[in-house]
Amino acid sequence: MVFVFCLERYKCHAHICEIHDLTANCSYKELRNVPNDLPDDMVVLDLRFNVIHRIHDDVLGKYRYLKSLHLDYNNISFLPTNVFDGLEHLQGLFLTNNNLDFSVSYEVDVFRPLKRLERLDIRHNMKKGYTSKVQYPLFENLPNLKELSLDLIGDPGFDNCGFEKLQNITKIVFENCDLRLILNNTFSMLPENLEEIHLRKCNMIRSIEADAFRSLRNLKTLVIHHSNMTLESALKLLYPFENKHMRMIQFTRVNPGYKCPVETPSAVILTRQMMQHLQKICFNTLVLTENGIVDFEPKSLLWIQYPECIQNIELSGNRFSLINGFKLTELWDISRKLTNLISFDMSYNPLSYRNVGQNIKNFPENKLSSFNSFFWKNTESDKPLCLGKRNYVTPARESSVQTIHLPLPPNLRQIRHRHYLANQQLRNKIVFLNASNLIYLDVAYVIVRNFPEIELKGENNIKYIDFSGIPSWNTSMSLFANSTTVILGFTGIWQTVQHTRHYFSFIPEVEELDISGNQLWQLRYDTFFYNQKLRKLIMQGNLFDELPTALMPLEKLNFLDFSGNILDSINATMRNWLDKQQKKNGNFKLFLRGNIFKCTCGTKDFIRWLFETNIEFDEPNKQYKCMLSNGSITTTVKVYQKFHDHFSICHNEIWLRVGIGLLVSFITITVPLAIIINFKWQITYWFYRKFRKAVETELKKKFVYDIYLSYSNQSLYWVKNLLMPKIENCWKMKMCLEDRDISVGDAYVDAICDSIQQSRNIIFVITKDFSDKHWGRFEIERAKYEKYASNLQKIIIITRQVPVENFPTEFEHILNDVILINWSEAENENDWENLRRALIADIL
Known part of the structure; x- marks a missing residue:
């Protein structure tokens, strides 16, 4: 009887917790206590995100083989003295986000039994607001401790923590930092052998003394992240490490502006005095990201005493440019000294944002005056930019120099310069010198007036290139000659790729190619003729209604991403080709998520193939959306499960004909x-x-809108003041307008597709600027698709003084299926009558 009772308890708990390979996952189970009926030989116990208030002192000792114990995000407020007895094999203990005030209740040695503990995380437990001395718990009986993470509250006292006994500790993370001051003796009791220290989320630091880390002689990594202190004060902490070697110095979001709920960084101008300690350190990696830096003095930022030590530099998320005035000369000198630099990152740099100037008002006037002569010029032609009480203007136009030569450090392998937003014109040509070791170049979404041609002086070994989001560039650049991974998403290549012979011949060595989001709907048969090494092709978010035969020459292709297109099936020719690729190359992956297939008699062979082929899909269960012949939406899994019921009528197709x-x-x-x-x-x-x-009448019940309206900016006034009131108020029809009914977001394409599908008719108002409308071409193609699918009743085109050359060519194949109304300038009643008849004459 007792055996049956115990067995039932274990079954019950096994249902609550997921037990697999000596790991018990009991997270998110609303447990109030630590379970005492789990297998005794567990190695990992995960109890995160429960409602445990107290741990009894005899429950954990049962699991004596535990190596990792996770108790994060509970309501634990007290730990009994013997709570960890028996856990002599425990290596990782995680107690973050509880209510454990270690400064008050844990002067006793609660961690004594954990002789093999290597990682201890007790962050986000102690409450903020302490102003007096805060004593931390005893750690001296943790001889194997390597990493310690804890809060830093009030006036921290580490003198009785036993840090001197921790011979193996190398890393301490201070988070939930609520210090007011960092004094020279604040960290004096930390272990001398410490190699890495993190200060994270420090909210109230008002003053920093330069010798605070004097006792940390072996410190190699200093990370300060998301802290409400000035960058100038944070840089003082580097004073003890002058003329020493460090692996990494990272200051990220170190700015008084990063304070909830509003996070707007104050503008920072780097000076030589601010950088004086950093310049005297031999460091391998420097990370100064998202610190609000808008400019820097000459011989400040990269004027380092030991340039040969630097291997990685990251300056992302600031707002300054290196390509400006005197900095070119300085950059030339510095690049020759950075002989071991491997990676340089200066991404996410919004130079043209207006709030750059607004934040400069926080700077002393004397610091600004020395920089204005370099970057600001008072000209009547330039628009003023308000910077506090004084008015400055945008930088003067640069000289007419057509080519700029940039010497690269000889060992530089990676340049990352994406999302560079600047209202400035770059030179027509940039020549990289000493670029033979460069293998990675990322300039995605560089938004400037004119993207320059890039040339390499010397051997070209670039393997990775990302040109996403750049609307115009020269494909004849030799830059791409040896690249094996090329990303060209959202570049607008649809304008030329569909009509250019051997378009991708400029990347003959490419093995991975991404051309997502380019509004492509067809390709020439010879598009990939010179890309025989291509193995991975990503074509997400285009307008293909079938797999193009241009893929068939790609014999090594084994990965194809066609998600987010408008495929309704895959024809027999392409199915046979895909199966051959699977047999030839093995493990072929095909991604089709985001398409709506047809499940009709004409596509039954495709549905059967989908579940019988050995190709690997992005939906493991092959559960894609599927439209039945009656217009209802289901899934391919449901159709395949009832294959006979759905397609039995197809056997009588001959007699039906x-x-x-x-x-x-x-x-x-x-x-x-x-x-x-x-x-x-x-x-x-x-x-x-x-x-x-x-x-x-029956069809109308399925529609949300009577009309989907597509128009450009030139017709906005006429639509909102004449057309919309007439149709909605007088004719009582419901319209879908892009500016009013469609929300901007990640799913904008899906919103347009759904709105057109839910509309009975579609009206295109064609004006001179309609070809410039961003989503106009997509709306036309979607309207053709819905008309073909018998979901759209009518396509009506209203032309308003549009020349023939500006009329969209996409309509030429469906002119017999549209109603064309040439709207006169006089706005006479005949035009309104023609539109009214086109919309409602057949159902009156």
Whole structure:
């Protein structure tokens, strides 16, 4: 009886916790206590995100083989003295985000049994607001401790923590930092062998003394992250490390502006005095990201005493430029000295943002005056930019120099310069010198007036290139000659790729290619003729309604991402090719998520192939959206599970064709005879009209909108003040307008597709600037697709004084299926009557 009871308890708990490979995952189970009926030989116990208030002192000792214990995000407020007895094998203990005030309740040695503990995390427990001395718990009986993470509250006292006994500790993370001051003796009791220290989320530091880290002789890594202190004060902490070697110095979001709820960094101008300690350190990696830096003095930022030590520099998320005035000369000198630099990152740099100037008002006037002569010029032609009480203007136009030569450090391998936003014109050509070791170049979303041509002087070994988001660039650049990974997403190549022979011949060595978001709907058969090494092709978010045959020459292709297009099936030719690729190259991956397939008699072979092929899909269960012949949406899994029910009628297709042929022949003969003999055509037409009205009434119930309206900026006034009131107020029809009914966001394309699908008709208002509309081409292609799918009743085109050369060519294949209304300038009643008849004449 007892055995049965215990067995039932274990089954019950096994249902609550997920037990696999000596790991018990009990997170998010709303447990109030630590379970005592788990297997005794567990190695990992995860109890995160429960409601445990107290741990009894005899429950954990049962699991004596535990190596990792996670108790984060509970309500634990007290730990009994013997709570960890028996856990002599524990290596990781995590107690973050509880209510454990170690400064008050834990002067006793609660961690004594944990002799093998290597990682201890007790962050986010102690409450903020302490102003007096805060004593921390005893750690001296943790001889194997390597990493310690804890809060830093009030006036911290580490003198009785036993840090001197921790011979193996190398890393301490201070988070939830609520210090007011960092004094020279604040960290004096930390272990001398410490190599890495982190200060994270320090909110109230008002003053810093330069010798605070004097006792940390072996410190190699200093990280200060998201802290409300000035960058100038933080840089003082580097004073003890002058003329010493450090692995990494990282200051990220160190700015008084990063304070909840509003996080707007104050503008920072680096001076030589601020950088004096940093310049005297031999460091490998420097990270100064998101610190609000808008400018720097000459011989300040990279004027380092030991340039040969530097291997990585990251300056992302600030707002300054290196390509400006005197900095070019300085950059030239510095680049020759950075002989071991491997990586340089200066991404996410919004130079043209207006709030740059607004934040400069926080700077002393004397610091600004020395920089204005370099970067600001008072010209009447330039628009003023308000910087506090004084008015400055945008930088003067640069000289007419057409080519700029940039010497690269000889060992530089990676340049990352993406999301560079500047209202400035770069030179027509940039020549990189000493670029033979460069293998990685990322300039995605560089938004400037004119993207320059880039040339390498010497051997070209670049393997990775990202040109995403750049609308125009020269494909003849030799930059791409040896690249194996090329990303060209959202570059607008649809304008040329569909009509250019061997378009991708400029990347003959490419193995991975991404051309997502380019509004492509067809490719020439020879598009990839010179890309025989291509293995991975990503074509997300385009307008393909079928797999292009241009893929067939790619014999090594084994990864194809076609998600987010408008595929309704895959034809037999491409299915056979995909299966051959699977057999030839093995493990072929095909991504199709985001397409809506057709599940009709014409695509039944595709549905069967989908579940029988050995190709690997992005949906492991192959559960894609599928449209039935009646217009309802289901999934391919449900259709395949009831394959016979859905496609049994397809076996009678031959007889159905014979029947339809006989019926057509009968009607062809009898109707003309009936008209000639009996003159009964009025009755036939009356029945047709009534039948059409009933069908239309039923269809209307499925529509959310009567009209989806596509228009450009030039017709915005006419649409909102004339067309919309007439249709919605007078004719009582519901319209879908892009500016009013579609929300901007990551799912904007899906929102347009859904709105057109839910509309009965679509009206295009064509003006001179319609071809410049960003989503105009997509709306036209989607309208053609919905018309083909019998979801759209009418396509109406209203032309308003548009020249023939500006009329969208995408309509040329469907002109017989659209209603064209040439709107006169006089706005007469005939135009409104023609539109009214086009919309509602058939159902009146």
